[in-house]
Each structure stands twice: as C-alpha cells, then as structure tokens.
Amino acid sequence: MPTDAVPEIVLERLPIYLRTLELLAREGKAITSSHELGERLGFSSAQIRKDLSYFGEFGKQGTGYNIEFLRAQLKQILHVDRVWDMALIGAGDLGHALAHYRGFEPKGFRLVAIFDNAPHKIGARIAHHIVQNVTALPQFIREQNIRVVILAVPAQVAQSVAAQLVELDIAAILNYAPPTLNVPPHIRVYNIDPVVGLQSMAYYL
Amino acid sequence: MPTDAVPEIVLERLPIYLRTLELLAREGKAITSSHELGERLGFSSAQIRKDLSYFGEFGKQGTGYNIEFLRAQLKQILHVDRVWDMALIGAGDLGHALAHYRGFEPKGFRLVAIFDNAPHKIGARIAHHIVQNVTALPQFIREQNIRVVILAVPAQVAQSVAAQLVELDIAAILNYAPPTLNVPPHIRVYNIDPVVGLQSMAYYL
DNA sequence: TAGATTGTTAATCGATTAACAATC
DNA sequence: TAGATTGTTAATCGATTAACAATC
Numbered sequence: 001m002p003t004d005a006v007p008e009i010v011l012e013r014l015p016i017y018l019r020t021l022e023l024l025a026r027e028g029k030a031i032t033s034s035h036e037l038g039e040r041l042g043f044s045s046a047q048i049r050k051d052l053s054y055f056g057e058f059g060k061q062g063t064g065y066n067i068e069f070l071r072a073q074l075k076q077i078l079h080v081d082r083v084w085d086m087a088l089i090g091a092g093d094l095g096h097a098l099a100h101y102r103g104f105e106p107k108g109f110r111l112v113a114i115f116d117n118a119p120h121k122i123g124a125r126i127a128h129h130i131v132q133n134v135t136a137l138p139q140f141i142r143e144q145n146i147r148v149v150i151l152a153v154p155a156q157v158a159q160s161v162a163a164q165l166v167e168l169d170i171a172a173i174l175n176y177a178p179p180t181l182n183v184p185p186h187i188r189v190y191n192i193d194p195v196v197g198l199q200s201m202a203y204y205l
Numbered sequence: 206m207p208t209d210a211v212p213e214i215v216l217e218r219l220p221i222y223l224r225t226l227e228l229l230a231r232e233g234k235a236i237t238s239s240h241e242l243g244e245r246l247g248f249s250s251a252q253i254r255k256d257l258s259y260f261g262e263f264g265k266q267g268t269g270y271n272i273e274f275l276r277a278q279l280k281q282i283l284h285v286d287r288v289w290d291m292a293l294i295g296a297g298d299l300g301h302a303l304a305h306y307r308g309f310e311p312k313g314f315r316l317v318a319i320f321d322n323a324p325h326k327i328g329a330r331i332a333h334h335i336v337q338n339v340t341a342l343p344q345f346i347r348e349q350n351i352r353v354v355i356l357a358v359p360a361q362v363a364q365s366v367a368a369q370l371v372e373l374d375i376a377a378i379l380n381y382a383p384p385t386l387n388v389p390p391h392i393r394v395y396n397i398d399p400v401v402g403l404q405s406m407a408y409y410l
Numbered sequence: 411t412a413g414a415t416t417g418t419t420a421a422t423c424g425a426t427t428a429a430c431a432a433t434c
Numbered sequence: 435t436a437g438a439t440t441g442t443t444a445a446t447c448g449a450t451t452a453a454c455a456a457t458c
Contacts, residue, residue, distance in 0.1 A: 006408070007425075015404035019383065033439065045439090046427050053441055061440040062434040079407045093302035098399075100298045103383075107400045108407065147410055148403065172406040174399055178224065178308075188409055190402030194303075194379055195312045197395030198353065199220035201377040202284045202313065203211070204393055205352055212449075238415065250415090251451050258417055266416040267458040416457080423450070433440080 010051045014078055015107075016041060017048065021071040033064035080108030085144060086174075089161055090152035091116035091124065091131045094176055098150060099127040109148065113140060117157075134161075138168055147171040155180075215256045219283055220312075221246060222253065226276040238269035285313030290349060291379075294366055295357035296321035296329065296336045299381055303355060304332040314353065318345060322362075339366075343373055352376040360385075 020040055024032055034045035034052075041048075052058055052070075055077050059065045075081040083105070088098055091114050099114060114126055115134040124131045132140070140146070149170050153161055158177030165173060165187070172188040175181055179191035225245055229237055239250035239257075246253075257263055257275075260282050264270045280286040288310070293300055296319050304319060319331055320339040329336045337345070345351070354375050358366055363382030370378060370392075377393040380386055384396035 008405075009425075011405040011408050012401060014408075015401045016384070018404070019400075023385075035439080044427060046429090047425090049439090049441060050426075057441065059440050060434055061432065062438045064439065077408070078404050079410050080404050084403075084407065084410065093305045097298035097302040101399075103400060104403075107404060109400075109403050148406070150399075171410055172403070174402055174406075179221070180228075188406040190399075190406055192397055192399060192402065194306075194355075194395075194397060195224075195308060195314075196217060196220045197379055197397065198289075198309075198314050198377070199223070199283050199285050199312060200213075200216040201353070201379075201393040201395055202289065203216050203219075203282070205284050205289065205376055214449075240415080249451060251453095252449090254415090254417060255450075262417065264416050265458055266456065267414045269415065414458085416455105418455090419453085421450105421452075424448090426445105426447070428445075429443090431440105431442090434438085 006054045010054060011078075013043075013047075013051055014074055017051070018071060018074045018078065018080075021067050021074070025067050025071065030067055031064050032067050032070075034059070036064075075108070078108075083108055083110050084148050085110055085112040085146055086148045086150055087112065087137065087141060087144075087146050088114045088150045088152060089116070089134065089137070090150075090154075090176075091118070091121045091126060092152065092154075094152040096126055098152060099129060111150070112144065112146075115140075137164070141168045141170065148174070150174045150176070151181075152176045211259050215259060216283075218248075218252075218256055219279055222256070223276065223279045223283070223285075226272050226279070230272050230276065235272055236269050237272055237275075239264070241269075280313070283313075288313055288315050289353050290315055290317040290351055291353045291355055292317065292342065292346060292349075292351050293319045293355045293357060294321070294339065294342070295355075295359075295381075296323070296326045296331060297357065297359075299357040301331055303357060304334060316355070317349065317351070320345075342369070346373045346375065353379070355379045355381070356386075357381045 020037055034048040037048050038045040058070050058073055086109055088095055088111055099111060114129045114131050115137050116122060116131050117134045121131050122133045149165055151158060151173055155178045162181045162183055166183050175189050175191050179193055181189050183189060225242055239253040242253050243250040263275050263278055291314055293303055293316055304316060319334045319336050320342050321327060321336050322339045326336050327338045354370055356378055360383045367386045367388055371388050380394050380396050384398055386394050388394060
C-alpha cells in the first residue's frame with residue numbers, strides 16, 4: 001500500500017532502521033526480523049512492521065527480512081541511494097567541525113562548498129575546501145543545482161540567510177541556529193539545538 | 206494541577222516557550238498571550254495553555270501572561286534557574302566547536318572541563334580549558350559533582366564511555382555519537398544526529 | 411459593563427500496540 | 435507438517451484541538 005502521506009515521525013525512524021540494518025550487515029548477518037530490530041532499538045516489533053507497511057511489503061512470513069534487500073529499499077525510499085551535494089554556510093567553529101565530519105558521505109550527503117561573509121575567513125582553507133564569499137552563493141547554488149544547505153551561522157543572521165535560501169528554492173535546511181527560521185512549508189527545516197535537549201533533560205535533574 | 210508525569214513531548218516544548226519569552230522580553234514587551242506565542246511558534250494556543258497547565262496557573266484571564274513571571278516560572282520548572290556544570294568528552298573538531306559555543310551559559314549550562322584519550326590532545330588548550338586525560342574523568346566527576354556530560358567521541362568508543370558514565374551515575378548525556386547508547390532508563394540521553402535529519406528530509410527531495 | 415483570555419473538559423485526531431489470518 | 439514471522443485490522447492509548455465557563 002505505497003505512499004499516501006507518511007507521518008513525519010515514521011520518516012524520522014527510517015534512518016534509524018537503515019543504520020541498524022547496516023550495523024547488522026557489518027556483523028555478517030543476512031536475515032533479520034521485526035522482533036530483532038525492535039529489540040535492538042527499543043521499539044515494538046509491531047511498530048517496525050507498521051512503519052514499513054507504509055511503503056510496501058519487504059519481508060517473508062516465517063522468515064523475516066533480507067537485510068541487504070531491506071537496506072536497499074529503505075535507501076531508495078529515503079532517496080539516499082545517491083549522494084546529495086550540500087553547501088555549508090558559516091565557517092566558524094561549528095562549520096569547521098561539520099566540514100571535517102566523515103559521517104555524511106556514507107549516508108548519502110557530500111559537502112561541496114563552504115560560504116561565509118567575514119573577509120578574514122574568505123579564502124581560508126577548511127578540510128579540502130576554500131571558504132567562498134557568501135555573495136557567490138546564489139550563483140553556485142543555481143549552477144551546481146544544490147538542494148540541501150547546512151546553516152551554521154550566528155542567530156542574528158540566520159533568518160536573513162534563510163530568506164535568501166527560500167529565494168533560491170533550496171529544498172532542505174539543516175539548521176544549527178536557534179529554531180526560529182520562518183520559511184514556507186514546502187521547504188524542510190530540521191533544527192539541531194543542543195540547548196533544547198539540555199533544558200528538557202534538566203527537568204529530571 | 207502540578208506534576209504527575211509530564212509527557213516528554215511537552216518537556217521538549219518548554220525550552221522553546223522559554224526562548225520565545227526571552228525574545229519577547231528583549232523586544233520590550235511585558236505581557237503576552239497563548240495566542241501570540243502560538244502565532245510565533247506555529248503552535249495552537251490551546252496547546253500552549255495545555256502544556257503550561259501541567260505545571261500550574263501562570264496567566265490572568267482577559268490579560269494573558271506576564272512575560273518575566275512566566276519566564277521565571279519556566280526556568281524554575283526546567284531547573285535552569287541555576288547553572289549546571291558540564292564535562293565534555295572528546296576534543297576533536299566537534300569538541301572544539303562545543304567548547305567555543307557561547308550559547309550554553311545564558312541557558313543554564315557551563316562547560317567546566319574537557320577530556321580526551323589521545324596523548325597528543327591531552328594538555329592542549331581549547332578555549333580557556335586544558336584538555337585532560339580521560340582517566341581523570343571519574344575523580345573529576347565525583348569531586349565536582351558533575352551531573353551532565355556532553356559526549357562528542359567517535360562512534361566506536363561511544364558505548365564504552367557511556368558505560369563508564371553509567372558507573373559514575375551521570376544523570377544526563379547530550380550525545381553527539383550515533384544514537385546507540387545503551388544505558389539504564391534513569392539516565393537521560395538526548396541524541397543529536399544530523400544524518401537522521403538529512404535522511405528524513407531527503408524523502409521529500 | 412464589554413471584551414479578552416485563561417484553565418480545563420470533552421471531542422477529535424493520530425499514533426502505537428495487540429492480535430491474528432496468511433503463508434513461508 | 436510444525437514453527438515462525440509477516441502485513442494488516444481493530445483496539446487502545448495518548449496527544450491535540452475545540453469549546454466554553456470563569457473571571458480579569
């Protein structure tokens with residue numbers, strides 16, 4: 001019963017399933033079950049089967065799931081069976097860390113350029129990139145057909161940069177600035193904010 | 206109707222309310238309403254009133270909420286009306302970025318020490334910290350009574366470090382390693398994983 | 411007083427889980 | 435065949451929203 005408006009919460013579990021399948025594959029396993037996956041992740045097996053059923057039938061009764069097959073299917077569903085080029089905006093400490101992060105490429109994403117507006121940062125080398133002037137961003141995004149941007153700029157400029165990204169018809173923003181971006185609904189924003197995590201955990205302290 | 210097991214999802218919205226109140230205060234406003242807050246955040250006003258009602262009554266009919274008062278109340282509820290000392294484990298690029306991040310202190314958290322196990326990193330200076338040998342971690346945590354740890358280590362060592370933190374009775378872990386930490390339920394873990402965000406957004410690409 | 415907004419209840423909506431027929 | 439596990443339906447659980455009496 002393929003796609004009909006998949007709940008956001010299901011979409012956020014798929015990458016976790018995918019990662020677990022990759023782990024299992026690396027352990028040399030060929031077959032798994034909703035029960036085994038659930039055990040590993042602390043989810044119910046019913047939830048895993050239900051989540052997968054939004055996209056099709058991937059298992060065999062009595063047997064379970066072929067790990068390589070399900071993995072390939074999930075990659076297709078999530079559109080990470082290819083590599084998406086990303087631009088990073090912001091060459092501060094966080095930008096440095098993101099530029100050196102080795103975890104994007106094996107997951108379907110590749111950083112291809114870094115932009116900043118500070119004169120003393122432009123031209124600097126980070127990992128194998130040269131920081132470019134953010135004024136060059138629009139042309140770059142259009143010419144390279146960039147759909148995904150990582151935003152690692154200070155809070156004060158985040159909204160104005162986001163407005164620019166809207167103009168450029170960026171599809172997805174991974175936002176490390178405080179979560180106040182005001183963008184139209186067809187543009188996806190995923191907020192990463194350590195303070196929200198810390199403060200909500202502090203309730204239990 | 207004070208506390209009776211507050212849903213996790215409510216707890217994760219409180220920091221967002223708090224931040225918005227701080228923004229409103231900085232704009233010079235003294236009073237707000239569930240409607241105004243909801244508008245800003247894209248939440249329903251009913252949700253905001255419901256969320257707050259888990260903790261008490263903070264508004265006035267016909268008027269709304271006193272911003273400074275509600276802000277103080279939320280800080281108390283979240284236990285961020287004080288400053289929590291944190292230890293950072295991992296002095297890589299991400300560790301650098303976190304050590305330089307200015308956003309923790311005003312939100313109730315302060316980084317007080319950095320640990321790593323790599324000989325060439327130990328003794329190095331990051332921000333105003335000297336990187337310490339991770340073997341010194343247990344004593345430090347006990348003596349300084351640290352409850353909160355930021356984990357910014359490679360995936361392969363994350364679980365073994367986490368096991369150590371369990372021993373030390375750490376209460377909250379902000380985890381930047383891939384989300385596989387296996388800890389008892391009384392220890393809070395908040396996972397920060399950019400790949401989950403990117404991959405779930407990629408579905409719409 | 412008239413207007414506005416709270417806190418809360420009840421209704422609605424959506425997500426999770428239990429259960430099981432189908433079937434490998 | 436007997437045992438296991440899927441995909442799916444129905445039941446349950448929980449979260450969101452609508453509505454409104456209370457009241458500032």
